[in-house]
Amino acid sequence: MAAAPILPGGVAILCTICINIQHMYVLAPAPTLYGRHFLTVDDFSAGELGALLRLAAYLKGRRTAEQSSVLPGKTLAMLFEKPSLRTRVSFEVAMTQLGGHVIFADGQEFLIGTRESPEDAARALSRYADAIVIRTHAHEPLQRFADAATVPVINGLSAAAHPSQALADLLTMQERFGSLQGLTIAFVGDAKNNVAASLAEAAVLAGATMHFGSPPSHRPSEHFLAKLKAMGKPHGGDARAFCSAVRAVRGADVIYTDVWTSMGEEASTERNRAVLSPFRVTEELFIHAAGHAIFMHCLPAHRGEEVTASVIDGPRSVVFDQAENRMHSQKALLVALMTTLKGFPV
Ligand code: CP
Secondary structure, three states, X not given: OOOXXXXXXXXXXXXXXXXXXXXXXXXXXXXXXXXXXXXXXXXXXXXXXXXXXXXXXXXXXXXXXHHOOOOOOOEEEEEEOOOOOHHHHHHHHHHHHOOOEEEEEEOOOOOOOOOOOXXXXXXXXXXXXXXXXXXXXXXXXXXXXXXXXXXXXEEOOOOOOOHHHHHHHHHHHHHHHOOOOOXXXXXXXXXXXHHHHHHHXXXXXXXXXXXXXXXXXXXXXXXXXXXXXXXXXXXXXXXXXXOOHHHHHOOOXXXXXXXXXXXXXXXXXXXXXXXXXXXXXXXXXXXXXXXOOEEEEOOOOOEOOOEOHHHXXXXXXXXXXXXXXXXXXXXXXXXXXXXXXXXXXX
């Protein structure tokens, strides 16, 4: 990818919060994420993801007023071809609380690769904005856009990946369990979707074991399972796919699901209902998980379809902590991609 230009006086943007952050930084040289893209989870190493989570937890514990001068004069362009509540608002609030500015364009104004090539759009927008978040359909035009951009490009959801959701998911699990290492996370339902893919990549890099529970039609490919195993091996992470929801959740610390039909695939709704109904997350399913198991969902949710109301509205559910953590984890992402701070909190 193209590196973002080094901003003159980048260090001068340090403010109260950054100074506080610096107090926590290791002095030894450490990787910086400045200028990098975040299109898929594996754009970052396990160490970089861990550092981002530590920064997110740190920022979450700071008062908003302390953070308002971290990104002064910076503009985040948000180009969303598909609907969004959480991703849009959490990025906007995160950027605003960091002292930056956001501009938003929806599919009426921006459709990647329609009025002009992704490369030309990226080159032009890189002259205005300091970072760009894109929510789009196919992943390939997003990759082409990022390859031509000279500012960080963040994937706000594509057909292949939802990496900013995965950051919030890991932060939420880390808060609940203290460590991600050794956790078993069971994703039940449409295990081929973008949320499951990014969650799984993040989980195995963090040393967790990912279980997928789905019918064969919604099972991750053998190629992807092999990739997950290879990614996880150095960190103690692993991945397995099951054709039974009960087997997938046995002993799991987390049961996670998502809607059965992703945006743009509404023609498959009835077929998905027919094959996925044995994979609905119910209180009965939780009997097979660990006693302390929590329920997660990226939202929006369809009660009575992929999850019962008694689970998502019950005591095991952490879905609104998870939604809140979109903002904290994305704040860390923006700080890491848009400032020249070296090293990460210890
Ligand atoms: N989880 C998530 O991406 O929500 P939105 O579609 O509302 O942004």
